[in-house]
Amino acid sequence: MLKKQPPLQNMNQIRSVCEEGNYTFLFKTHSRSVRNFIYYRCGDLERAEDITQECMVRLWENCAEVIFEKTKSYLFTMAHRLMIDMVRHDKVKLDFTKQSETLTENDPSYLLIKKEFQKKLEEAIASLPETQREAFLMNRMDKMSYAEIAELLGISVKAVEKRMHLALLTLKDKVKELQLFKI
Numbered sequence: 001m002l003k004k005q006p007p008l009q010n011m012n013q014i015r016s017v018c019e020e021g022n023y024t025f026l027f028k029t030h031s032r033s034v035r036n037f038i039y040y041r042c043g044d045l046e047r048a049e050d051i052t053q054e055c056m057v058r059l060w061e062n063c064a065e066v067i068f069e070k071t072k073s074y075l076f077t078m079a080h081r082l083m084i085d086m087v088r089h090d091k092v093k094l095d096f097t098k099q100s101e102t103l104t105e106n107d108p109s110y111l112l113i114k115k116e117f118q119k120k121l122e123e124a125i126a127s128l129p130e131t132q133r134e135a136f137l138m139n140r141m142d143k144m145s146y147a148e149i150a151e152l153l154g155i156s157v158k159a160v161e162k163r164m165h166l167a168l169l170t171l172k173d174k175v176k177e178l179q180l181f182k183i
Contacts, residue, residue, distance in 0.1 A: 015068035023063065026071050027056055034079050041083060051082045117175070124174040132167035135160055 015022050031052055039048035055078045059066060066074050125133060138144045138152070139160075146160045153160070 016063070017059065017066045017068055017071060018063035022068060023060060026059070026068075030072055030075050031056060034075050037076060038079050038083055042086070047086065051079055051086065054082055055079050120175045121171075124171050127174070128167055128170055132163045132170070135163040136167040136171075139164060 017023055017026065034055055035048050035052040038051045039045055042048060055075050058078060059071065059075060125136065128136065134153070135149055138149045139146070144152070146157050146164070149160045150157045
């Protein structure tokens, strides 16, 4: 049976979610209802338990920002958002699985698409402004971090980030198939 939380002695006294006793109380009070909420929505008990566990971990990690009296709302909101993220992730996995099932590496169509893609990618990289192309190739081909690139080029890390961002936007526009292949 759950122990009731002792009443506040002083109305100005604030309960902290970060206190272990309070957190334990909240865990025992809300974890089952959060799990059921997710289970009823997704129909998968294992996933519901995983999401509930993630909610409780995040509650502990963010305990200083959560008001004790609003914990239930916080947990249910977070559970709902995590469930939506899970559904989105599953959709992406399903789309990728469907795509990868249609073409195999030994399939002549796949080899042709890959060759065309490689050509378009090389052309797109060659058309980048020199500063963007330089940062992009250092990062993606030489596997250098942004900090290493910044040091080598004598610029700030923010400048490298901006060059990479612009390069990736340009490449995405020029080569739509980048979504099928990871570069």
